[in-house]
Amino acid sequence: xxxxxxxxxxxxxxxxxxxxxxxxxxxxxxxxxxxxxxxxxxxxxxxxxxxxxxxxxxxxxxxxxxxxxxxxxxxxxxxxxxxxxxxxxxxxxxxxxxxxxxxxxxxxxxxxxxxxxxxxxxxxxxxxxxxxxxxxxxxxxxxxxxxxxxxxxxxxxxxxxxxxxxxxxxxxxxxxxxxxxxxxxxxxxxxxxxxxxxxxxxxxxxxxxxxxxxxxxxxxxxxxxxxxxxxxxxxxxxxxxxxxxxxxxxxxxxxxxxxxxxxxxxxxxxxxxxxxxxxxxx
Amino acid sequence: xxxxxxxxxxxxxxxxxxxxxxxxxxxxxxxxxxxxxxxxxxxxxxxxxxxxxxxxxxxxxxxxxxxxxxxxxxxxxxxxxxxxxxxxxxxxxxxxxxxxxxxxxxxxxxxxxxxxxxxxxxxxxxxxxxxxxxxxxxxxxxxxxxxxxxxxxxxxxxxxxxxxxxxxxxxxxxxxxxxxxxxxxxxxxxxxxxxxxxxxxxxxxxxxxxxxxxxxxxxxxxxxxxxxxxxxxxxxxxxxxxxxxxxxxxxxxxxxxxxxxxxxxxxxxxxxxxxxxxxxxxxxxxxxxxxxxxxxxxxxxxxxxxxxx
Numbered sequence: 001x002x003x004x005x006x007x008x009x010x011x012x013x014x015x016x017x018x019x020x021x022x023x024x025x026x027x028x029x030x031x032x033x034x035x036x037x038x039x040x041x042x043x044x045x046x047x048x049x050x051x052x053x054x055x056x057x058x059x060x061x062x063x064x065x066x067x068x069x070x071x072x073x074x075x076x077x078x079x080x081x082x083x084x085x086x087x088x089x090x091x092x093x094x095x096x097x098x099x100x101x102x103x104x105x106x107x108x109x110x111x112x113x114x115x116x117x118x119x120x121x122x123x124x125x126x127x128x129x130x131x132x133x134x135x136x137x138x139x140x141x142x143x144x145x146x147x148x149x150x151x152x153x154x155x156x157x158x159x160x161x162x163x164x165x166x167x168x169x170x171x172x173x174x175x176x177x178x179x180x181x182x183x184x185x186x187x188x189x190x191x192x193x194x195x196x197x198x199x200x201x202x203x204x205x206x207x208x209x210x211x212x213x214x215x216x217x218x219x220x221x222x223x224x225x226x227x228x229x230x231x232x233x234x235x236x237x238x239x240x241x242x243x244x245x246x247x248x249x250x251x252x253x254x255x256x257x258x259x260x261x262x263x264x265x266x267x268x269x270x271x272x273x274x275x276x277x278x279x280x281x282x
Numbered sequence: 283x284x285x286x287x288x289x290x291x292x293x294x295x296x297x298x299x300x301x302x303x304x305x306x307x308x309x310x311x312x313x314x315x316x317x318x319x320x321x322x323x324x325x326x327x328x329x330x331x332x333x334x335x336x337x338x339x340x341x342x343x344x345x346x347x348x349x350x351x352x353x354x355x356x357x358x359x360x361x362x363x364x365x366x367x368x369x370x371x372x373x374x375x376x377x378x379x380x381x382x383x384x385x386x387x388x389x390x391x392x393x394x395x396x397x398x399x400x401x402x403x404x405x406x407x408x409x410x411x412x413x414x415x416x417x418x419x420x421x422x423x424x425x426x427x428x429x430x431x432x433x434x435x436x437x438x439x440x441x442x443x444x445x446x447x448x449x450x451x452x453x454x455x456x457x458x459x460x461x462x463x464x465x466x467x468x469x470x471x472x473x474x475x476x477x478x479x480x481x482x483x484x485x486x487x488x489x490x491x492x493x494x495x496x497x498x499x500x501x502x503x504x505x506x507x508x509x510x511x512x513x514x515x516x517x518x519x520x521x522x523x524x525x526x527x528x529x530x531x532x533x534x535x536x537x538x539x540x541x542x543x544x545x546x547x548x549x550x551x552x553x554x555x556x557x558x559x560x561x562x563x564x565x566x567x568x569x570x571x572x573x574x575x576x577x578x579x580x581x582x583x584x585x586x587x588x589x590x591x
Contacts, residue, residue, distance in 0.1 A: 022352040022383035022426060032381035039374035040367065110367065117332060117365035118375070118422060122382040124331040124348035281333040 026128055033132040037140065042105060047144055050098035050185075054148035055155075057091030062156040069163055084167035085174055085246045088156040089149060089181050092244065096188045096213065099141045103192020104205035106137050107273075111200040120282050130277055134193045134270060141189025146182030149244075153178055173246045180243035180255055187240070187266050188213075194266070197273040213237045236265045283308055283461055284329060284430060288338035291324050291485075298324045300485035301338065306463045306478075308429070311456045313476030314465040317574050321485035322465040323362050326434050330359050343429055354383050354426030360419040362434040368408020372399055372418050375407055379425055389425065397421040398447075412439030420448070430461040437471060449475050469570035483574045496569050504538040505545055508558035518552050519545060533557065 037043050065079050065087055107130075110116040123129050153174070160166050167174055196205040217237050220228055232238055233253050242248070242258025253261060284306040291299040299321040306312045316322050327333040329340050331347045339346070343356050350356045366375050376390045394403050397417040402410065407418060416439050423431060431452075437445045452475050456462045466472045472479065479496060481489040489496060497503070509515045512535050516526050524539035537545060542561040549556050 019355070019427065020385075020389075022355050022385055024352060024382050025384070028382050028384055032378050035374065035381055036367075036370070036378045039371065039378065040369045042369060113367045114364040115367040115370075117361055117363065118379060120332060121330050121359055121365075122354055122379050124350075124353050126348075281327075 024123055024125075024128075026132070029123055029128040030132040030136060032122075033129070033136045037106065037136055042109075043102065046098055046102040046105070047140070050095045050102070050141075051144055051148050053098055054091040054095035054145070054185075055152045057094055058088040058152035058156055059159070061087040061090035062159045065165060066159055066163060083165045083246065084157045084160045085153065085177050087160065087165060088153040089177070089244055091152065092149070092181055092185065093214075095145070095148065096185060097210070099144065099185050100188045100192040100209045100213070101206055103137055103141065103189040103194075104196035104202060104209060106133050106196060107193050108196030108200060108202040108205045111196075112202055116282055126277050127274055130193075130197055130270075130274055133197070134190045137193050138186050138190040142182055142186025145185025146179070149178045149181040149185075176255060177244045177246050180245075180259070183259065184240045184243045184262065187262055190266050191236075191269050194269040194273040198269065198276055200276075234261050236262060239265070283344075284340065284342050284432075284463060286325070286329075286338070286340040289325065289328060289335055289340050290337045291321070291328060291333060292336045297485050299328070299335075302482065302485070302487050304480050304487060304490050306430075306461055306480070308461040309456060309459050310477040311452050311462040311464065311475050312478040312480060313472035314463060314480050314482070315469060315472055315570065316465075316467065316482040316488075318467055319484075320467075320482045320574075322467075322482065323434055324485075325482075326359065326361065326432060326463075326465065329432060330357055332361075352383050352426065354379065354385070355428055356426075357430045357432055358423035358426055358428035359431075360416075360423045360433040360436060362438070364415065365422075366407045366415070366418065369406060371404050372407050372410070372421070373403040375418070376422060376425060379422055383426060385425060389427070393421040393424050396424065413441060413444055416440055417444070420451075428460070430463065431455050432463045434465050435467075436464055437466070445471075469567045473566045481570070481573055483576070488573050493566065496573075497564050497566060503564060504536050504562050505540065505542045506558060506560045506562060507535045507537055507545055507549075507556060508533045509535070509549070509554055509556050511554055514552070515549065515554050518548055518554065 061082075062084070065082055068079060110119055119129055120126055153169070157167060157169075169175055192205070192209055195208055196202070199205045199208065213236060217232070217235055220232055220235065223231070229251055233242070233251060239253055239258045239261035242253040243255055243262060245252065245255065245258075248254050252258070284304075286302050286304050289299055289302040290297070302321075302325060314322050314325070324333060325340075328335050329342060329347065330353075341347075343350070347353055347357060370378070373390065373394065376393065377387065379385075380387070380390050394400055397420055399414070399417055399421060402414060407415070410418065416436065420433065420436065423433060433452075436448055436452075440448060452462050452464065456477075464472075464476070473493060477492060479489065479491055479493060480487070481491070481496075507515065510533065512528055512533060515535065516528075519526060519537060519540060521539075524537065526535055526537050528535035542559050546556065546559055
């Protein structure tokens with residue numbers, strides 16, 4: 001080949017003007033989804049909100065604990081066996097809402113706006129879009145979760161130093177629990193992406209997400225206790241909670257088993273989303 | 283090149299597209315014409331794989347759209363329905379599309395310039411007017427420098443200047459040797475740009491023809507002649523492919539298959555006096571209406587007057 005104007009230009013068909021050689025690859029689809037994520041204002045707002053929930057509620061919990069200690073009044077029963085880790089991670093349950101909802105928006109938002117038609121016209125094989133969205137957003141949610149959890153713990157343990165709840169990063173299980181919290185929030189993000197893609201509706205996706213994470217654990221208590229004990233540890237929110245618990249509570253899974261079960265839930269929803277994406281008209 | 287074979291799409295009981303067979307050739311502008319609800323948009327969605335055919339198939343440049351390594355380079359499509367996220371800027375929207383194919387930023391800037399969107403490229407696309415949105419859709423369609431350009435109702439919402447611009451753009455693309463496939467429900471619009479016509483009604487193929495042939499096929503041009511001796515004139519003009527009609531006792535005849543000039547010359551040669559000799563051209567709009575009359579989904583209540591007999 002002699003002098004060419006662009007590294008991508010080739011002369012495939014002699015006699016015709018050279019056409020640039022484009023190609024869809026997995027990495028490029030990921031790059032595209034990454035750019036889509038950051039080019040919307042709602043991403044910044046919701047991530048900021050998630051981080052705020054995570055940090056603010058953790059610090060408020062730590063401060064409340066400390067003030068109830070020093071006030072000399074009867075200790076709030078919620079705080080009886082609190083430690084710096086549980087107090088710092090107090091905001092996880094709220095942060096998971098913000099991060100899960102943004103996950104739903106990432107996919108279902110494309111259906112509600114019509115963007116999905118452009119997306120699938122560019123990537124008609126479809127599945128790379130789902131994998132890329134789940135990866136791009138999952139990583140973002142993981143990082144936000146990790147940063148938020150670690151920062152809250154570091155500040156929170158300053159507040160709590162000298163109290164019975166005092167813990168440091170070097171205490172056994174602390175780092176593992178913080179990583180577990182970050183991972184949990186990352187996977188919540190992936191579940192949100194999958195639910196949005198599966199249901200193709202922002203409202204539907206958010207409803208199912210909230211129901212699965214917050215309502216089902218309540219409903220389960222209506223079951224006979226023998227059943228309840230068998231089912232409860234495997235619920236997404238309970239199994240997920242085991243991932244960032246410092247000590248294994250009775251009738252819950254170990255951190256590793258909790259991760260395995262929660263990962264299982266993620267895979268199930270993602271597989272259902274993939275099936276629908278591939279099978280039904282956009 | 284787009285090739286449809288027995289392409290069919292059913293939604294429950296309704297058949298939106300019914301065993302369509304057609305080929306869209308490169309190097310010309312092909313109009314895809316039909317009344318509202320004729321299945322044009324559904325067909326276009328099937329071409330780029332958004333909808334799967336119930337049966338039959340459609341291939342683009344030799345293979346199904348989804349099997350191309352660079353789909354945007356094969357077909358650039360503008361669909362009738364909005365296909366953007368209103369919160370993203372035009373530039374970011376195009377850039378996100380470009381990333382999937384490794385299309386350079388330079389090309390994104392090029393299509394923005396081509397479609398005249400420079401001044402609004404960084405604004406949220408949700409705030410665009412109908413015409414701006416349409417230009418953004420066309421920019422996205424041209425992004426991959428596609429061999430086939432497919433536009434669903436492209437002039438919708440464009441001002442007269444925009445309409446002229448798109449006409450020139452389409453003829454230019456066809457002159458480049460590209461396949462250009464555009465849909466419309468307005469014949470008048472299509473007649474100005476399209477060379478070839480694929481006409482559908484109720485999901486079925488009604489005609490696969492050229493603009494000239496369409497007029498010929500439906501009625502042909504006819505000539506009205508008035509003479510003192512219609513019976514004799516009939517004999518003189520009769521021949522293969524020539525159709526003559528007229529009411530008994532009337533001096534007037536309708537002749538098709540001969541030009542006014544030919545009729546005039548024959549009348550002079552045989553010494554028949556003519557009182558009137560009027561060539562009547564069937565407009566494309568009328569030809570189209572005739573063709574689709576039975577397949578219009580939603581009829582208006584007013585009867586059209588002045589239809590060519």
